[in-house]
Amino acid sequence: MNAILVKIFPIFLMLIIGFLLQKSKEINTTVINGLKFLILRVSLPCILFFAFSKANLQLSYTLLFLIVFLFCILLYGIGIFLRKYLKRSYTGLFFTGFEFGMIGIALFGALYGIENISVIALLALGHEFFIWFVYFPLLESKNNGQISISQNFIRFLKSPTIVAIFVGIITNLTNTYDWFSHQAVIIGVFSAMETLSKITVPLILVVVGYSIQFTDVNWAETFKFIGLRILVVAICGFFTYQLIFFTVGEFNPLFKVGFITFVLLPPPFILPLFIKNNEDELKFFSNAILVYTLISLVLFTVLSVF
Numbered sequence: 001m002n003a004i005l006v007k008i009f010p011i012f013l014m015l016i017i018g019f020l021l022q023k024s025k026e027i028n029t030t031v032i033n034g035l036k037f038l039i040l041r042v043s044l045p046c047i048l049f050f051a052f053s054k055a056n057l058q059l060s061y062t063l064l065f066l067i068v069f070l071f072c073i074l075l076y077g078i079g080i081f082l083r084k085y086l087k088r089s090y091t092g093l094f095f096t097g098f099e100f101g102m103i104g105i106a107l108f109g110a111l112y113g114i115e116n117i118s119v120i121a122l123l124a125l126g127h128e129f130f131i132w133f134v135y136f137p138l139l140e141s142k143n144n145g146q147i148s149i150s151q152n153f154i155r156f157l158k159s160p161t162i163v164a165i166f167v168g169i170i171t172n173l174t175n176t177y178d179w180f181s182h183q184a185v186i187i188g189v190f191s192a193m194e195t196l197s198k199i200t201v202p203l204i205l206v207v208v209g210y211s212i213q214f215t216d217v218n219w220a221e222t223f224k225f226i227g228l229r230i231l232v233v234a235i236c237g238f239f240t241y242q243l244i245f246f247t248v249g250e251f252n253p254l255f256k257v258g259f260i261t262f263v264l265l266p267p268p269f270i271l272p273l274f275i276k277n278n279e280d281e282l283k284f285f286s287n288a289i290l291v292y293t294l295i296s297l298v299l300f301t302v303l304s305v306f
Contacts, residue, residue, distance in 0.1 A: 007111050008301055014202050015297070018209020032210050035203055043200040044101055045164035046193040047109070047117055052168030053177045055118035064248045068126030071240045072096050073134065078232050086225065090142070090271065090281055094288065095229050097135050098265035100124040101161065103293060106204040107300050108261050112254060114197055119258040125165065131268065132156040139274040208293065217287045226292050229267070237263040257303070264299050266292035 021027045079095025088094070098104065100120075108120045136152050156162055171177050180186045241259050250256065272286040 008304055010202075011107070011110050011205060011297070011301075014205035015209035015212075018206035019212050020209075021206070022210045022213065027210070032207055035207050039200060039203055039207065040101065041160045043196040043203065044105065045160040046196045047105060047114060047200055048121060048161055049164040049168040049171075049193065050114075050197060051118040051121040052165050053171040055122060055168075055172060057169065057172050060248050061122060064122060064244060065126040065129070067240060067244055067247070068123055069130050071236065072127055072130040074236055075233065076134070076138075078236070082228065082232075086228075088225075088281060088284065089278070090275060090285055091225075093135065093138060093142075093271055094225060094267050094285060095232060097131060097268040097271075098124075098127060098262060099267065099269050099289075099293070100127060100262070100265060102204055102208065102269060103296065104262060104265050106201050106208070107297070108258065109201045110205070111300075111304050112257070114201070116252075116254055119252045119254045120262055121165075123258060123262050127262075128162065128165070132159075132162070135268065139271070143274060143276045212290065212294070214287060214290065215283060217291070218284060221284070222288045222291055225288050226295060229292070230295075233263050260303055261300060264296050264303070266296050 073096075075096035076092050079092035082095065083089070083091040104120055104124065105117060109117055112119075132152060133149075133156070136155075137149065140148065140152075171180070181190065237259070241256070244259070252258070266289050269289065271289065272282055275282040275285060
């Protein structure tokens with residue numbers, strides 16, 4: 001119990017530090033946006049490169065990729081079904097997708113170590129394809145009524161996180177990581193990347209803490225949306241886990257914890273960024289995702305105790 005508290009306490013402390021920085025106004029949003037840029041385009045790709053280059057990859061993991069992808073599709077379909085009852089046009093997109101980059105890696109890495117990130121990263125690979133080739137296009141179509149697959153594919157190929165994942169996989173499959181590790185220049189590069197990897201988790205938590213700011217929250221409707229999503233994800237997640245277990249197996253002792261962490265994550269933070277010309281929906285989903293994030297932190301804390 002004490003060992004768990006030792007790991008959990010820094011998580012909340014860094015969130016509090018971020019929140020206090022926001023209240024003190026010593027750091028403005030420009031600085032925070034700069035930190036987000038550093039996280040998403042530099043340090044997070046470093047973590048993902050090491051995760052995939054060192055992971056024990058197997059052909060059966062393609063099934064894992066497909067199952068997670070279909071899991072996200074299923075959640076979207078359920079969200080679309082519920083939209084006529086919940087009366088929000090972005091309901092389908094709220095019910096699917098998970099904030100893996102800014103929350104998943106921070107929580108799992110803080111408690112179980114950056115060296116074990118590959119467990120949840122392998123789960124997230126199918127999710128990333130869903131985000132780029134289903135979620136993004138659907139968001140765009142909500143705004144301008146059309147989908148540009150080619151444009152999304154180009155963005156996908158240019159994404160630092162995707163590049164890092166594929167370079168990591170290629171390095172792994174070609175067994176060249178050890179060779180790289182003995183080259184003088186590359187040793188220096190790897191050392192810098194490892195340093196960046198180590199600061200990613202605290203930076204993410206400070207940024208998330210800074211972002212905690214509620215504006216005119218409709219608490220009843222917010223909790224209805226969050227409660228329904230948690231229920232839907234829990235039920236679908238249970239059967240998805242059983243399917244993964246019987247087709248792929250538990251490839252790591254932390255796999256179950258990694259999967260539970262994954263399904264506890266809030267919806268993608270990008271959702272409100274794409275809501276245009278609808279101030280009510282923008283405010284509602286911005287608040288809902290923020291509240292969901294805090295609930296995820298509490299649920300993750302409970303999970304870590306057990």
